[in-house]
Amino acid sequence: MAAQTSDQIIEQPSPEALNPNMDLLRFATAGSVDDGKSTLIGRLLLDSKAIFEDQLEAVEATSQSKGYDYTDLALLTDGLRSEREQGITIDVAYRYFATPNRKFIIADTPGHAQYTRNMVTGASTADLGIVLVDARHGLTEQSRRHAVLLSLLRVPHLVLAVNKMDLVDFDQETYTKIHQEFTAFATKLNIPDLEIIPISALQGDNVVNRSENMPWYQGPSLMHHLEHVHVASDRDLVDVRFPVQFVVRPKSDEHHDYRGYGGMVAGGVLRPGDEVIVLPSGMTSKIAGIDLFDQEVSEAFPPMSVTVRLEDDLDVSRGDMIARVRNAPTPSQDIDAMVCWMTNEPLRPRQKLAIKHTTRTGRALVKDVQYRMDVNTLHRDQETKELGLNEIGRVQFRTTVPLLCDPYSKNRTTGSFILIDEATGVTVGAGMING
Known part of the structure; x- marks a missing residue:
C-alpha cells in the first residue's frame, strides 16, 4: 500500500522485496539531465512486472493528456510535483522491486550539478552505480563528474549505460567511440569493475531483454548484469x-x-x-x-x-x-576525511559541529581545510580554505569523543560519518575517512 502526501507518492517494498533469504543489490543511477535515468528505471519496473496495472494506466493517461505518442515511463519515478513540472529529477527517489533471482533497491539520483549532495546521499550505500549517457551527445562534463563521485564514494561496480541508441539508428561506431573514450577516462579513477552496455530505455532494448536491433553487441542485458553481478565479496568479511x-x-x-x-x-x-x-x-x-x-x-x-x-x-x-580482540579499530580523535558539504553556509576552520559515526555521536572542531577538489578535473585547490554548497574537499577534525573508525576504502560503514548543525539538527556534511 502506498502512502501518499501532497507532493509525492512513496512506494512501500513488496513482500517479495522483503524476503530476508534473497540476495539484495542496492544501485544508484546518475548522469546528465535528460539522459533518461527515470525512464530507465520505469522500464526496469515495467519489464520486470514490478508495477501495478492501475499505476501503468495512470501513467498512460497522463502521457496521452500531454499529447505524447508514447508512454512516459519517467512518470513512474519523478514523484515530486516540481520534478514533473520541470522534467528533471531533483530529490533522491528510492524504488523497490524483486525478480526471482535478486531483490533491488534503486536510488534515482539527480543529474544537475546543484544537486550533488543528493547524488552523494543516494550513492553512499550503493553496491553498483549506473551512469547514463545520451548516445547522441557522448560523454559530458556531468557524466565524468558522476563517475568521479561514484569512484570517490568507493562504489565497487560501475555500469556505463549508453542510452538512446534508437536515436542514432543503433550505430555500433557511436557506441565504440563512447566505449573507448570512457574506458580511457576510467583509468584515472578507482573503478574495480566496469561494464558498458548500449540500451534504449524508451523502447526497452538491452534493458531487461537482449536487443535484436544491436546484433553486434554480445554482452549481457542490463537486468542480466544486475541479477548476476557478485557483491558479497565487496563487503569486509575479515574485520569484525x-x-x-x-x-x-x-x-x-x-x-x-x-x-x-x-x-x-x-x-x-x-x-x-x-x-x-x-x-x-x-x-x-x-x-x-x-x-x-x-x-x-x-x-x-x-x-x-x-x-x-x-x-x-x-x-x-x-x-x-x-x-x-586482536583485530580492533584504534580509537582516534583526530580525523582526516574527504567531506561533501551540503548547506549554503560554508565550512570553515574553527567551526564546531555535531558528528555522528555509526551509532556514536559527539562534537567536532574543524582544524583545517586542506584543499577543495574539482570533481570535473580532479584538480586540488589548496588556496581556498573553505567548502561551499555541493563542494568536496579534504578536511581535518578534532572530536570530543574517540571514534572507532576504519579507512573508508576498507569499510564504507565504519569509514564514514555525517556532520550536523547543532542549532538546527540539519545534516550539513558527509565525510569519508582517509587511510
Whole structure:
C-alpha cells in the first residue's frame, strides 16, 4: 500500500522485496539531465512486472493528456510535483522491486550539478552505480563528474549505460567511440569493475531483454548484469565491526534475564564462542549467542541486523563497538576525511559541529581545510580554505569523543560519518575517512 502526501507518492517494498533469504543489490543511477535515468528505471519496473496495472494506466493517461505518442515511463519515478513540472529529477527517489533471482533497491539520483549532495546521499550505500549517457551527445562534463563521485564514494561496480541508441539508428561506431573514450577516462579513477552496455530505455532494448536491433553487441542485458553481478565479496568479511545500536532488555517475565545488544553488522563474521572486545572500555568476553528476530543463528555477517548476547555482564551501551580482540579499530580523535558539504553556509576552520559515526555521536572542531577538489578535473585547490554548497574537499577534525573508525576504502560503514548543525539538527556534511 502506498502512502501518499501532497507532493509525492512513496512506494512501500513488496513482500517479495522483503524476503530476508534473497540476495539484495542496492544501485544508484546518475548522469546528465535528460539522459533518461527515470525512464530507465520505469522500464526496469515495467519489464520486470514490478508495477501495478492501475499505476501503468495512470501513467498512460497522463502521457496521452500531454499529447505524447508514447508512454512516459519517467512518470513512474519523478514523484515530486516540481520534478514533473520541470522534467528533471531533483530529490533522491528510492524504488523497490524483486525478480526471482535478486531483490533491488534503486536510488534515482539527480543529474544537475546543484544537486550533488543528493547524488552523494543516494550513492553512499550503493553496491553498483549506473551512469547514463545520451548516445547522441557522448560523454559530458556531468557524466565524468558522476563517475568521479561514484569512484570517490568507493562504489565497487560501475555500469556505463549508453542510452538512446534508437536515436542514432543503433550505430555500433557511436557506441565504440563512447566505449573507448570512457574506458580511457576510467583509468584515472578507482573503478574495480566496469561494464558498458548500449540500451534504449524508451523502447526497452538491452534493458531487461537482449536487443535484436544491436546484433553486434554480445554482452549481457542490463537486468542480466544486475541479477548476476557478485557483491558479497565487496563487503569486509575479515574485520569484525559491530556498532551497538541499543540494549535489548525485554520486560516480560519469560525473558527477564535476557540481555542482548542490537545493531547491524558492519564488518566481519560473528559466531557464538568468538572472543570479542567491547570498545572503548576494552573489556573482553565471548559471544554466547546471536539472535535474528525470534530465532538463534550460527553466524552473522554484513549487512545483517541481529542481537548479540555475551557470556559476561559488561557495561555496554549505544555507541560502543564489539570487535575481535586482536583485530580492533584504534580509537582516534583526530580525523582526516574527504567531506561533501551540503548547506549554503560554508565550512570553515574553527567551526564546531555535531558528528555522528555509526551509532556514536559527539562534537567536532574543524582544524583545517586542506584543499577543495574539482570533481570535473580532479584538480586540488589548496588556496581556498573553505567548502561551499555541493563542494568536496579534504578536511581535518578534532572530536570530543574517540571514534572507532576504519579507512573508508576498507569499510564504507565504519569509514564514514555525517556532520550536523547543532542549532538546527540539519545534516550539513558527509565525510569519508582517509587511510
